[in-house]
Every structure is written in C-alpha cells, then in structure tokens.
Amino acid sequence: MLFSRLLIPTLKENPAEAEAVSHRLLLRAGMIRKLASGIYNYLPLGLRVLRKVEGIVREEMNRAGAQEVLLPAVQPAELWEESGRWHVYGKELLRLKDRHSREFCFGPTHEEVITDLVRREVHSYRQLPLNLYQIQVKFRDEIRPRFGLIRGREFIMKDAYSFDVDEAGAEATYETMYQTYHRIFSRCGLEFKIVEADTGPIGGSFSHEFMVLADTGEDLLASCTACAYGANLEKAEALPSRPNPMPAPVGSAPEEVHTPEVRTIDEVAAFLKVSPQDIVKTLIYETDRGPVAVLIRGDHEVNEVKVKNLLRVTDISLAGPSRVEELTGAEVGFSGPVGLKLPIYADHAVAALGAFVSGANRKDFHLVNVNPQRDFTITQVADLRTVTSQDPCPRCGAKLTILRGIEVGHIFKLGLKYSEALKATFLDADGQEVFMFMGCYGIGVSRIVAAAIEQGHDEEGIIWPMALAPFQVGVVPISISDEATWEAALSLYEDLKNAGVEVLLDDRDERPGVKFKDFDLIGLPLRVVIGPKTLAQGKAEVRHRRSRQIALVDLDKLLDYLKDNIYSELHG
Numbered sequence: 001m002l003f004s005r006l007l008i009p010t011l012k013e014n015p016a017e018a019e020a021v022s023h024r025l026l027l028r029a030g031m032i033r034k035l036a037s038g039i040y041n042y043l044p045l046g047l048r049v050l051r052k053v054e055g056i057v058r059e060e061m062n063r064a065g066a067q068e069v070l071l072p073a074v075q076p077a078e079l080w081e082e083s084g085r086w087h088v089y090g091k092e093l094l095r096l097k098d099r100h101s102r103e104f105c106f107g108p109t110h111e112e113v114i115t116d117l118v119r120r121e122v123h124s125y126r127q128l129p130l131n132l133y134q135i136q137v138k139f140r141d142e143i144r145p146r147f148g149l150i151r152g153r154e155f156i157m158k159d160a161y162s163f164d165v166d167e168a169g170a171e172a173t174y175e176t177m178y179q180t181y182h183r184i185f186s187r188c189g190l191e192f193k194i195v196e197a198d199t200g201p202i203g204g205s206f207s208h209e210f211m212v213l214a215d216t217g218e219d220l221l222a223s224c225t226a227c228a229y230g231a232n233l234e235k236a237e238a239l240p241s242r243p244n245p246m247p248a249p250v251g252s253a254p255e256e257v258h259t260p261e262v263r264t265i266d267e268v269a270a271f272l273k274v275s276p277q278d279i280v281k282t283l284i285y286e287t288d289r290g291p292v293a294v295l296i297r298g299d300h301e302v303n304e305v306k307v308k309n310l311l312r313v314t315d316i317s318l319a320g321p322s323r324v325e326e327l328t329g330a331e332v333g334f335s336g337p338v339g340l341k342l343p344i345y346a347d348h349a350v351a352a353l354g355a356f357v358s359g360a361n362r363k364d365f366h367l368v369n370v371n372p373q374r375d376f377t378i379t380q381v382a383d384l385r386t387v388t389s390q391d392p393c394p395r396c397g398a399k400l401t402i403l404r405g406i407e408v409g410h411i412f413k414l415g416l417k418y419s420e421a422l423k424a425t426f427l428d429a430d431g432q433e434v435f436m437f438m439g440c441y442g443i444g445v446s447r448i449v450a451a452a453i454e455q456g457h458d459e460e461g462i463i464w465p466m467a468l469a470p471f472q473v474g475v476v477p478i479s480i481s482d483e484a485t486w487e488a489a490l491s492l493y494e495d496l497k498n499a500g501v502e503v504l505l506d507d508r509d510e511r512p513g514v515k516f517k518d519f520d521l522i523g524l525p526l527r528v529v530i531g532p533k534t535l536a537q538g539k540a541e542v543r544h545r546r547s548r549q550i551a552l553v554d555l556d557k558l559l560d561y562l563k564d565n566i567y568s569e570l571h572g
Ligand code: ATP
Pocket: 109, 140, 142, 149, 150, 151, 152, 153, 155, 156, 157, 407, 408, 409, 410, 442, 443, 444, 445, 446, 447
C-alpha cells in the first residue's frame, strides 16, 4: 500500500479526552475515531489490526473443530423472557421497539439466540457435540464506557457456545477451549495470565479469565509467586487465619466505652490504643432476601462477590444511613454484633479472634472485650474477605502478588442453565429426552487491539507485535525526488509484495523527520530507510521498532533479512 493513498490522519497533539495510553495512541495514529460515547469508527490501519486478531481467532477456533456462524445483532424480547434475563439484565441491555411496538434488544451476548437455534435444529445425540462461534458486533450500554476500545458500548466479540451430550463431554470441550485460548493469545504476541474467575453462586472452578497484564488494567488478580495459582481478586481464596494470639476475653461480658465522634477503624484504633486487627467492622447489607450483617476484621476488606455467593443472592448493597439506624439503633460507625437482630455472617479471621472491639449499637459508644462465642451468635463463618499480598497462596502457601490485568477472554461452563430455560433437549442413545450441556467462550476482539498497545508502546508511539501489526514492514525513501532513491524503494516495495510481505511504502513528499515520527507512532515492527548515502554503499538501514536497533543490510540480502525477521517473530 502507498501511504499517500491510505486514510491515516495522524495527530501531533495528545487528544484531551483520552486517559488510557491505548486510547490516545489509537487516536493519534489515525486508527480509530469516536462517533459517540463508547462507539468508534475503525479507519484503514485500525481495521487491519482488528482483522489480524479476527484471523488468528478464526484459525484457532476452526482448528479446534468449532464452526463459524453469524447470528443477528437484533434479538426479539420473547427469547429473553424465556431465559428470564429480560427482567434481570438491567440497563446494560439496549432495548428497542419496531414499528409494530414489538420489543427487541441489541445483543450484548447470544446465549438465547444460539440455544433457540440449536433446540430447533438438533434432536439427536448423533448431531452432538457441537461448538458454534461467531465474530460479531455487541452492544452493552456500559455505565462507564472508557479507555477507548477497552470498554466500549459497541464492540466486537468472538463468542462461542458448545453443546454436549453430558457433563464429561462438556468438560472435555472446556479443556479444548482453554488450550485454544492459550494458543490464540500466545499467537497474538501478548503477555497474559490465566486466572480462576468467579462463577456466581454455583461455585466450582469452571470459569477462567485470560488477562493481559498491564498496569492500566481494570481487573485485579492474585497470582502465586511459586506455583501456577492465579485468580481474579473477586474469587481468590483466603485461607482461614491461625487462631489469634490475643488473650482470651477477660471477665464475663463486654464493656461499653464512651467514644464520642469516633467512627472509622483508624479513629477507633487511635482512640482506644489498639491495632486495627483487634477491631471488627460490622457492615449492614441489603439483599434480595432481607438485611444481613457481615463481620470483617478491621484491617481487612469485605469481598462482596463472596458475600453474594454465600447468600445465593444476585444483588447486595450497603444499607443507607437511615436504614442502618433503623436496624441497629445507632448511626453508621457504631454498629456491632452484640444484641443485633440480623443474621450475622463472619469472616474466618473474625471467628478466630479471642476478644475484640466493635460498635455498641449506641451512638458514641463502642464495646471492648467482645467474644464471638460468648456474646453473640454467628449464623455462619466463611471466607468473606479480599485477599492481599500479605496472604499466602491457598494452594502452596508461598507469597501472593497482586497484579493488574485487562480481561481479554473468558471461558465458562454453563451446564444446563440455558438448555433448561429454553428446553434445548435431544434424544440420547437410549431414546431418552435429555438436556444439552452447554459452555460459552468469549474473546474481546476489539479490546485485544487496545490491550496490545497497553502492553506495547513507548514515548514515540505503538509497538505492535508482528502478528497484529497493520503492516509488517514500512519502506521510507529519504526523498522521493531523488530518482535512484525512489527507484530502489519502489523495487524493494515490489519485491516485498511479491514475497507476500505486508508492506507500506511512504511515497509522501515530506521531510524524513516527519516520516520517521509517523512510522514510530503507527508502530510497524520493521522500517527500512532508503537513502543516497547507504545506497552508494549498496546497503539500506533497517530499524527494529521494539529494540530500536538499526542494522545496515546489503541490498541483495535485504529481502531475506526482512523475511527471516518476520518469520522468526511470528513462529519463533
Ligand atoms: P467485563 O468484566 O470487562 O465487563 P464481562 O465479564 O462483562 O467483561 P463477557 O461477558 O465475559 O465480559 O464478554 C466476553 C469478553 O468480551 C470479555 O472477556 C472482554 O474481553 C470483552 N468485553 C466485555 N465487555 C466489553 C466492552 N464493554 N468493551 C470491549 N470489550 C468487552
């Protein structure tokens, strides 16, 4: 391709609206433009990268035996009524009406549509297993669309859905997808980590997320420094603490102390001269099954996902100030478990305490010397807190680290959830009608474009991995008016094209400095500069974008040099 013929509207200045580096560089490199919040146009260079990602995903899904389909973006409400999600999906679901006032939505995901298709077309165990995928536009009306392609409202996803005759079959398919995802992200040239993900109240470890490691990631992960354990922080297990070395409670009852305007853990610790570990926080939550109290040690943080899963509810939220007063008899900041008429769920670390400080359910008072066995009844002790880098690995006991990541893929064992709701059955070998076992597997195709930049960039611009680069090689003649230079550049360009290399020739009548800046910005892995000085020596200069190393290569060896470098980065 010729640079002058392509729409590459690069920008010199940093666009003010872009916080994330990938967003900034995609705009500056002329790869995307915003149409509305979370909705983007892909320009030629950006689209080439997107197509590269799609190509890798498609090849690997096909290799795994999955079959490509294309499902509609607009879906009838009735299917969502059948699955029960029309009323629970909430505001992320973009709902629309047609001219006959029939309700539809713009698909945020396709479980309903695919299950409907398969229940109509598949009736016998002989037609199974089946794994169907598509690469398609999704719409989710995210509360906070941000970071450009990382969290868009309209975005491109690869979603696959598998149907198996039994649980063992579904697990085998899951394992195949796990390996396939590993291949996909490796081929994309990304540094990633696979972590256990929350599966909701069903539990089990049949969900994994594929995380591109980047400091700008929105997800936190716990990762073991010694073994392979990794988990989303929402899910990472905290081992029950060893019994606390604190002395047993003194006397026969807790003691009330006056703590005027002392509310937060730090204020209580300072006022009573104890450490946060000796204080217990009492948090009052509203749930769809009524209010509950959750007890967490003062130096720990509650993990709401764990609380939700334990209580088997879909929604929880902290009770507001007036509700706290109504339920505990005191203002926020003075809640405690003693005398509280609510179900009490305590974290392991709280149950292990000998005696602790808590609110007294009376304004401006706390209790000291509270004992969990003696002074109140715990409904259930469980793992309810978020792990920290101070916690040991739940598998091997070594140190954990907390990392940031961008979720680019998610695989999930669905079981019978949708096949039961939509009655997707088949006749097994004995002629019995049974439900299909399902799995679903998503990849954020457009998010990968941004994640690759979060991981690969410097002050000058993007550094694409070879597999995702919009072009593999850029050819830059120092001047297009010097005939010999231009001829040499053109002939290299033709040779590269004939060899199947993706090459961008800079045919613009610009100063070299301008051209170099643009090439650094758009991030092609290899740049060849053709100029009269090196031509006179029978050579050309090749610059490697990532290492910034420059090699002077003989003209007659140039084609092989470039091809070898491309090959070794793609397959090395
Ligand atoms: P997140 O927690 O980031 O909102 P999710 O759990 O809602 O993701 P899934 O429903 O599992 O995501 O979707 C599959 C994949 O689609 C995700 O792993 C992610 O890579 C991508 N994805 C999800 N939401 C968006 C979005 N708003 N913009 C771009 N990609 C997205």
